[in-house]
Amino acid sequence: MKILLLIGDITIGGGAERVVINLANALFELKYDVKIFSFYKQGQDIAYELNENIKIDYLYHKSKTDVKKEKPLYKLYYKHYESYILKQKYKDIDVMIFNNCPHFPFFKNKNTKYINFIHMSFKKYRKRNNYFDALVILSNKQIEQWKKYHKNVWVIPNFLSCKSLQNANLCNKNILSVGRMALEDQKGFLRLIDIWKMVQKKEVYKDWTLTIVGDGELKKTIEQKIKAYELENSVILKPFTKEIEKEYLQASIYAMTSLYEGFPMVLVEVSSYGVPLVSFDINTGPSDIIENKKSGFLIEDGNFQEFADKICLLMDNENLRKQMGQNAKEKIQNEFSKEIIMQKWIKLINS
Template sequence: MKKIKRVVYCIGGTFNSGGMERVLANKANYLAAQGITVAIVTTDQQQRAPYFTLNELISCFDLGINYTASSNQNILQKGLGYLVKQWRHRRKLRRLLKELKADVVISMFDNDANLLWGIQDGSKKILEAHFSRFKRLQYGRRGLWKRIDAWRSEQDLKVAKQYDKFVVLTEEDKEYWGELPNMTVIPNAHSFAPEQPAALANKRVIAVGRYDYQKGFDELIAAWASVKEVFPDWQLHIFGKGELEEAYRKQIKGLDLQDVVRLCPPTEKIAEEYLSSSIFAMTSRYEGLPMAMLEAQACGLPLVAYACKCGPRDIIVDGQNGYLIPEGDQAGMANALIRLMQDEELRKRMGSNARHESVQFSEEGVMKRWMDLLGQLINKQ
């Protein structure tokens, strides 16, 4: 049997502090530690350093396509520019992959997804979906953009069929993609497992993620207005950054929550922040398999989340390690948080259950599934 020797990952960039970037760093570091040659190919790095530490043996290449440079253009300019950039992307990526001679090339479902499968460089191709099947339909855009999102959603399905393997994160999401013979489920692993869980004694709720439409922190902030009426001594700390930061600050001020809601910058010491908190909250409009929730669970925090597509239903057993709240139910979110705040024994019981459940997302178990998949793929006739 052949052993896996060279793996290449393709992603837009590694400079963000998001869950997908953390997942990539974790997996790439694991493979490099096993003696596998790993390379990461980006399109929009722009000489920025990776946010998460990468093994010094990992090679990084940026193709300089810079898709994000078109973000402020109109639809016609974006469309024409995208076609030109895809042509440049395909040409540069084909040349690089022929030099790297990888056994397997993995797309993180970024701008390379449309073209990677067709590049004949001798490698097997894997596509990873880090969001739900209907991600594009959940952007909340209107007019022509809404039609474009619907069209792109259908194209996603056609693209997924072209790969040797298509990996989704949850059993829930697998159902949405239909009966694809190349599809398999491998969840993300949590990034750490502290020796001791959180004490759950601090009067603090933690939330983590980008300040954007997807993460829906406007919902959580609005819900906190009801929480403050019952527990004015509890704090909500939201760790992240993004385009909606100023809007969130205005919302916090408008609801007179400045003394209890804090917007905190991303930190590489996020484990310490989980361990200093007592509850994890998430009001996302859509997910794939939220890394922040996996990390909070590994730290022994009870979880309260909107039951969005996809991820929360694969992690939370309602009433055991946390609460699943109907999407958009701000009152339900506030009530669940209040219930946990007023009952320390309930917090501890749910936190203990959460930590126990986190074992199924251990790095050892998840990466074994990846190693098995890679081995099967390169030995397939």
């Protein structure tokens, strides 16, 4: 069976791109004939490890921004043009899985199954999901919402691609947060700095550090806020790294302050190293992964003081960190293993 995974730009190196590569590798291991199609190419190469036998096709060898600049009528014309190209070029594909990109199969091949794997909630495109044979969403919280727009909705969360053989020792006085520093601050790093300022008011926590790993257009603004709050000695900014395991192993607490998420894969990954979690309880994502007061803390969205208090509680109590971290690891192993999740994909593909 031939499967084509489609995404906006596989070279960006974000969470959705990692999920696509993990899914491609897993399908290939199950003997499917897999290929990736990327509409754009902003970077020179992909950020994550892809099986060398899996080919990537690019429609444009440039960024989406550059394509739009060159083609003034892009929105009116090229979406349909792209769909037509896909129909003509991939007539022998059995299943197309669209990932996190506002492209739709306006033109379709009769023998191809079209699946939309929704990583985020693209509200303005909801009605266009009728072009697909099935929708895949990441959270049970979303299912009633999406059933209003499609009769064939599947809940398939992302899986943990590699089982961790190590645990963080949870003795390092370091709190970690990871993500792209996008201009709209989707990861909420600016409010994380506000929370850290509250924590650092207490002398007892002066020897703790907050490490933020990521790159993006917002980085300079984040740096300016750190300087304005005089937190330069306790906040460490590190660039994106492929060796993220090293950062997980150095963390004693993971903090997530995102404004919104589809399915925060980073919480699954860091949990596998036995790190306790603190996150705002936004609409979807964290509550699927964190068991409140068992594997971490879910905080009312926007309650900075409560977030700071729970971080302090974990900083004060190493035994609590270890117990919550162990609970987090066990939940991930039981619910988000590759074997369990891929059974769901196989069932959908063969349905």
